[in-house]
Amino acid sequence: MPHFTKPREGSWTEHYGLGTGPISYEDSISPEHYELERDAIFRRTWLNVGRVEQLPKKGSFFTRELDAARTSVVVVRGTDDEVRAFYNICRHRGNKLVWNDFPGEETSGVCRQFACKYHGWRYDLEGACTFVQQEDEFFDLDKADYGLVSLRTDVWEGFIFVNLDADAPQLHEYMGELGAGLAGYPFHKMTQVHRYRSEVRSNWKLYIDAFTEFYHAPVLHAKQAVAEESRKLQNVGYEALAYKVDGPHGMVSSWGGMSPPKDLNMVKPIERILHSGLFGPWDAPDIGLDELPPGLNPARHPAWGLDSFLFFPNFMVLIWRTNWVLTYHYWPTSYNTHVFEGTCYFVPPKNARARLAQEMAVVTFKEYGLQDSNTLEATQTMLESRVVTEFPLNDQEILLRLLHKTAHEYVDKHLRKTRGTPVRVSAAS
Amino acid sequence: MATLPADFADLEPFSAWAIPTERARYAKRLASTMDELQAFYDAAFPRMEAATSYLEQHGVNDLREDGRRLLWLYCSLVTVSFPVEVWRQPRVPDSGSCALDAVVEPAI
Numbered sequence: 001m002p003h004f005t006k007p008r009e010g011s012w013t014e015h016y017g018l019g020t021g022p023i024s025y026e027d028s029i030s031p032e033h034y035e036l037e038r039d040a041i042f043r044r045t046w047l048n049v050g051r052v053e054q055l056p057k058k059g060s061f062f063t064r065e066l067d068a069a070r071t072s073v074v075v076v077r078g079t080d081d082e083v084r085a086f087y088n089i090c091r092h093r094g095n096k097l098v099w100n101d102f103p104g105e106e107t108s109g110v111c112r113q114f115a116c117k118y119h120g121w122r123y124d125l126e127g128a129c130t131f132v133q134q135e136d137e138f139f140d141l142d143k144a145d146y147g148l149v150s151l152r153t154d155v156w157e158g159f160i161f162v163n164l165d166a167d168a169p170q171l172h173e174y175m176g177e178l179g180a181g182l183a184g185y186p187f188h189k190m191t192q193v194h195r196y197r198s199e200v201r202s203n204w205k206l207y208i209d210a211f212t213e214f215y216h217a218p219v220l221h222a223k224q225a226v227a228e229e230s231r232k233l234q235n236v237g238y239e240a241l242a243y244k245v246d247g248p249h250g251m252v253s254s255w256g257g258m259s260p261p262k263d264l265n266m267v268k269p270i271e272r273i274l275h276s277g278l279f280g281p282w283d284a285p286d287i288g289l290d291e292l293p294p295g296l297n298p299a300r301h302p303a304w305g306l307d308s309f310l311f312f313p314n315f316m317v318l319i320w321r322t323n324w325v326l327t328y329h330y331w332p333t334s335y336n337t338h339v340f341e342g343t344c345y346f347v348p349p350k351n352a353r354a355r356l357a358q359e360m361a362v363v364t365f366k367e368y369g370l371q372d373s374n375t376l377e378a379t380q381t382m383l384e385s386r387v388v389t390e391f392p393l394n395d396q397e398i399l400l401r402l403l404h405k406t407a408h409e410y411v412d413k414h415l416r417k418t419r420g421t422p423v424r425v426s427a428a429s
Numbered sequence: 430m431a432t433l434p435a436d437f438a439d440l441e442p443f444s445a446w447a448i449p450t451e452r453a454r455y456a457k458r459l460a461s462t463m464d465e466l467q468a469f470y471d472a473a474f475p476r477m478e479a480a481t482s483y484l485e486q487h488g489v490n491d492l493r494e495d496g497r498r499l500l501w502l503y504c505s506l507v508t509v510s511f512p513v514e515v516w517r518q519p520r521v522p523d524s525g526s527c528a529l530d531a532v533v534e535p536a537i
Contacts, residue, residue: 195533352484
């Protein structure tokens with residue numbers, strides 16, 4: 001018997017028509033399929049590259065290496081305060097325009113213009129070419145024809161997105177119902193940022209799989225709870241309060257009894273004193289919300305603890321009852337490697353004790369993340385053995401079906417456009 | 430020379446744990462034995478109520494140098510609490526060659 005109400009069809013998976021059969025993971029172990037995903041997904045969808053707070057003033061910029069999309073971009077706030085993104089390439093002979101020491105590493109800062117290291121061509125913050133070294137030596141060169149190449153840039157709730165596809169729908173349309181349901185959440189107040197980065201030896205989708213289901217939590221993370229509580233959690237298992245699917249995006253709404261726990265003996269000694277843990281500092285700061293936006297806690301369940309949103313392809317937002325936010329980004333670097341970024345956002349701590357409570361939440365996230373990432377390498381290597389090729393997924397793993405199905409649909413659509421007939425590497429049925 | 434607020438003089442033997450960044454705190458945890466981690470925990474944990482009461486009186490940016498070092502030291506206790514309270518070893522079990530490195534954190 002479910003503890004929380006399921007849809008009339010009897011399961012979330014059937015409710016959203018995602019099929020109930022076993023799925024193939026060929027899409028996560030095939031180098032050829034990954035090459036298709038780069039063009040079909042990462043060069044076609046809105047990618048979150050940062051937040052507006054990273055560009056506090058005119059001339060603030062950062063670069064982003066988008067290996068999966070086969071490019072690098074520089075994102076900058078112009079003298080007119082507009083946020084723009086340009087391909088990170090000099091119009092003269094193709095040198096990467098903005099980088100330090102290592103061309104493959106990201107950088108950030110504040111500048112009045114961009115100057116190429118190679119021959120000194122310069123561009124203003126709006127991308128116009130303003131200076132060509134020995135301009136007279138060129139043949140009929142008009143600087144107006146040699147501005148930086150821009151790409152589509154838009155902002156959703158303070159998150160900056162770029163899209164390499166000129167024909168893609170508008171960002172607000174793309175974010176759909178789930179994006180609209182978060183409108184007005186005060187992300188901008190959470191300026192206390194801790195970011196972690198990991199090079200993970202697995203396909204990018206495997207880490208999303210791990211973070212869009214909590215079925216694993218009572219087992220993989222068993223030791224992070226005190227022994228008695230851990231046994232209880234394993235017996236009960238995991239059930240979400242609700243799932244939502246809208247187009248390529250999905251969300252899972254979860255209970256969260258640990259902030260604060262019903263009984264202090266449920267948590268570790270240091271948490272009892274610091275009043276903080278995985279679910280964040282228990283003493284939730286005031287963020288000026290009289291009511292949750294409609295997209296949060298869709299079941300309006302009193303035991304609500306957090307909602308996790310997956311915005312396809314690689315951006316996750318977790319919003320916690322205790323008024324803090326966690327984002328995940330997964331940046332593929334090959335079919336079986338990717339860079340993971342986990343970022344915690346809090347409101348500035350009201351005192352040094354609150355800072356320590358935030359540290360507790362952040363470090364707990366890291367301990368969990370370390371448990372998760374090594375499991376991924378173990379999964380990747382065995383999937384690649386192809387000893388087993390089909391895997392059953394339960395109803396609490398619905399968002400995995402959604403992710404693999406959506407990724408396939410993008411690849412199929414791309415193949416229809418470029419080759420006429422889709423050749424499926426595998427099927428998420 | 431005292432490096433922590435006078436009320437926490439008993440923690441001076443562990444002042445090497447007053448480390449400003451999470452990455453360095455984690456590195457020291459991995460470079461320590463369980464006996465060393467346990468000794469630090471056993472000294473600092475019983476003083477935690479007092480330390481958090483002290484920290485509660487100050488904004489992060491208003492802390493004097495000794496207060497900042499106390500906050501750093503207790504950030505280290507957070508890092509060390511996992512091996513002592515949970516793992517019984519410095520590394521997260523089964524974390525092998527994995528690393529999850531802080532690349533941005535608010536300065537204290």
